Amino acid sequence: MKKATEKHQDLPLDWPGDEKINELTSRACGLFIWASTASRFIGHYPASRLETILGGNITATQSPLDELYETTLKSAGIWSAPDLLQDFHKVLSIILSAQRPLTISAIKQLLAVSQCEGSISIVPHLYSVLSYNLDNPTAPVQILHPSFADFLFNVNRSGHVYINKDTSHKDLAIACLKRLCTKGLKRNISNLTLAFQDWKSEDLVEDIAYACLFWVDHVLATVNSSIVLIVPYIEEFLQEHLLHWFEAMSVLEKSRETIRLLDHLLRKIPSSII
Structure with a gap:
């Protein structure tokens, strides 16, 4: 709160006063993350945001942290827009x-x-x-x-x-595969001109590198009932870019991981749907 008064000169030096500081402390229930999140939330618009937090009512089934997260998301407009x-x-x-x-x-x-x-x-x-x-x-x-x-x-x-964890992994698996298939992977991705030229992992942009390393992990984290939605993307990837992926994984110094990942993929996907 002291930092807020230093940043916002229109606030009184003793803002917000001992009574409200004590009320904030009580609502934190000893949780440092509550105090940290509340401070970040209040800092931009101190007077109004402080009243928003102190005006919230915690239900019998709601934790102080849940109430704070709900308050911050509502203030961002996410709850209603x-x-x-x-x-x-x-x-x-x-x-x-x-x-x-x-x-x-x-x-x-x-x-x-x-x-x-x-x-x-x-x-x-x-x-x-x-x-x-x-x-x-x-x-x-x-x-x-x-x-x-x-x-x-x-x-x-x-x-x-609410965010569905299973759906998130399915969507991210598809996003990774689409990124690799859409101007992502190609032959000689590092544009080497000499056979003995050094490969560097920095030659791959972050999202391509991430997709190469983790697309299988996201498929494996997807529930079986959703796997069928990913299969068309996997088929396109394996048919068009398997060797390109091997090369990219070599650039990332993870070439030994490819066989292990493909083995896990084969075990995950029933032969009846691929």
Whole structure:
């Protein structure tokens, strides 16, 4: 709160006063992540956001953290605006299901193959619960605390902002395969001119590298009932780009992983549907 008064000169020096500080402390219930998230949420619009938090009512079945997450998402407009809610689901599905944190640029590329690139504009609305730096394209976007993922993956806690983990992996598997098949992989992807020229993993852009490394993992994480939806993309990939994938995995120094991944894939997909 002291930082808020330093940033917003119109606030009284003793803002918000001991009584409200004590009420905030009580609502935190000893949870550091509650205090951290609340501070980020309040910081941009201190007076109104403080009243929003203190005016919220925690139900008998709702935890203080769930109430705070619900409050922050409602203030961002996600709870009531269909377009924002749709963008929220698309972007958070990638962020929560990714095997490693991705940058804004990589997320945009994966969204682009699904014709949802504009959805990335939702990120600034979520400054209270995400860690990111829009001015640094190499900085990853990730949730601040695992409790936010727990909240979103539980339909009883998050309601209509709920994100289905199985569907997220299915969608990300398809996005990875489409990215690799759409101006992603090709012969001699690193444009080598000499046989003895060194390969460098940096030769592959982040989203291509991610898709090469983890598309199988996302297929394996998909429930069996949804596998049939991915099969057409897998067939196209294996028919057109299998050797290109082998080359890319060599550039990434993961060539030994290819046989293991394909073996797991074969075990996952019933022979009757491929």
